[in-house]
Amino acid sequence: MTGSITIETTGEVAAALGEGRPVVALESTIITHGMPWPGNRDMALEVEAAIRSEGAVPATIAVIDGRLHAGLDEASITALAQAKDVMKLSRADLAFAISEGRTGATTVAATMMAAHLAGISVFATGGIGGVHRGAETSFDISADLDELARTPVIVVSAGAKAILDIPKTLEALETRGVPVVAFGQDEMPAFWSRNSGLRAPLRLDDAGAIARFETTRRALGVHGGMLIANPVPEDEEIPAAEINRHIEAALEAARARGVEGKAVTPFLLSEILKLTDGASLKTNIALVLNNARLAARIAVALT
Numbered sequence: 514m515t516g517s518i519t520i521e522t523t524g525e526v527a528a529a530l531g532e533g534r535p536v537v538a539l540e541s542t543i544i545t546h547g548m549p550w551p552g553n554r555d556m557a558l559e560v561e562a563a564i565r566s567e568g569a570v571p572a573t574i575a576v577i578d579g580r581l582h583a584g585l586d587e588a589s590i591t592a593l594a595q596a597k598d599v600m601k602l603s604r605a606d607l608a609f610a611i612s613e614g615r616t617g618a619t620t621v622a623a624t625m626m627a628a629h630l631a632g633i634s635v636f637a638t639g640g641i642g643g644v645h646r647g648a649e650t651s652f653d654i655s656a657d658l659d660e661l662a663r664t665p666v667i668v669v670s671a672g673a674k675a676i677l678d679i680p681k682t683l684e685a686l687e688t689r690g691v692p693v694v695a696f697g698q699d700e701m702p703a704f705w706s707r708n709s710g711l712r713a714p715l716r717l718d719d720a721g722a723i724a725r726f727e728t729t730r731r732a733l734g735v736h737g738g739m740l741i742a743n744p745v746p747e748d749e750e751i752p753a754a755e756i757n758r759h760i761e762a763a764l765e766a767a768r769a770r771g772v773e774g775k776a777v778t779p780f781l782l783s784e785i786l787k788l789t790d791g792a793s794l795k796t797n798i799a800l801v802l803n804n805a806r807l808a809a810r811i812a813v814a815l816t
C-alpha cells in the first residue's frame with residue numbers, strides 16, 4: 514500500500530499555509546526529552562507567543578496517538594509536556610510511531626521531515642544534534658546532520674550543543690554541503706555560550722540577507738537545508754569556561770553509567786541542569802526564544 518500521510522494542523526496553521534503567510538515549525542523533543550516539567554510547557558508556550566508577536570504562525574510538530582501534527586493547541590502541548598513513555602523520533606522511526614499508533618516527540622531530523630511535508634520552510638530549535646565527543650570509537654553521530662543535507666528547511670539554532678564535538682560537527686556539515694551561517698558574529702556560538710573559539714564558515718547580519726541566500730540557493734537548484742547559528746543573548750549566556758567544567762562532569766557520569774544511543778543527549782542535558790542548579794535551563798529557554806524570534810523574521814522575509 515502506498516499513499517500520503519494526513520497531517521493534522523490547527524486552524525491557524527492551515528489558514529496561514531493556505532494563504533502563503535509565514536509559518537515557523539518547532540520541534541517537540543526539546544519539550545519531552547530536553548527540559549523538565551513544568552518549565553518545558555512554559556517554554557513551549559512562550560516560544561509560540563514569540564513567533565506570533567513577530568507576525569508568523571507557530572507549528573509545533575509531534576506524533577500523538579499515531580497522528581502526525583503540525584500545530585498543537587495549548588491543551589495538547591500541556592499534555593505532551595507531562596506525558597510519560599513518549600518516543601524520541603528521528604528519521605528512522607517517525608513512520609514507526611505513526612504505523613504503531615504511538616506518541617512521539619520529533620527531533621530536529623524528524624521535525625525537518627514533517628515541516629517539509631507540511632510546506633513549512635523555517636524551523637526554530639535550541640541546538641542540533643551532531644558528532645558526539647568520542648565518536649571515533651562510539652560512532653555516535655546524530656541523524657540531524659544527514660537530514661540537514663537532504664531536506665530543504667532552514668534550521669535556526671544556537672549552534673550545536675556544546676556537549677558535542679563542535680569542530681567535528683562543522684567538518685561533517687561541510688562534507689554534506691550544509692551551509693552554516695553565524696548570525697551577527699564571526700564566531701560559531703556554542704549553545705549556552707556565545708563563543709566556541711571556532712570561526713563560523715559563513716556570517717550574515719539580518720533576516721533579509723538569510724532569505725536572499727535561501728532564494729539564491731533554490732534558484733541555483735541546490736538541495737538540502739541550512740543551519741543558522743544564532744548566539745544566545747549576552748546577558749543570558751553561561752561563559753564557555755564555566756559550562757565546560759559541567760559538561761566534562763556530565764560526560765564522565767554518562768561514561769560511568771554506560772548511557773548509550775538515544776539516551777545520551779537527554780541524560781547529558783539533565784545532568785548539566787543539576788550541576789548548574791537550573792541555570793542551564795534558564796539559558797536554554799532564553800536561546801530558544803531568541804531563535805524563535807529570528808526564525809519568524811526569516812519566515813516573514815521569505816514571503
Ligand code: PSU
Nearest residue numbers: 542543547620621639640642655775778
Ligand atoms: N536541543 C535542546 N534540547 C534537546 C535537543 C536539542 O536544547 O532535547 C534534541 C533535538 O531534538 C535534537 C536531538 O535533534 O536532541 C539530538 O539527539 P541525538 O543526539 O540523539 O540525535
Ligand code: MN
Nearest residue numbers: 653654655774
Ligand atoms: Mn546519537
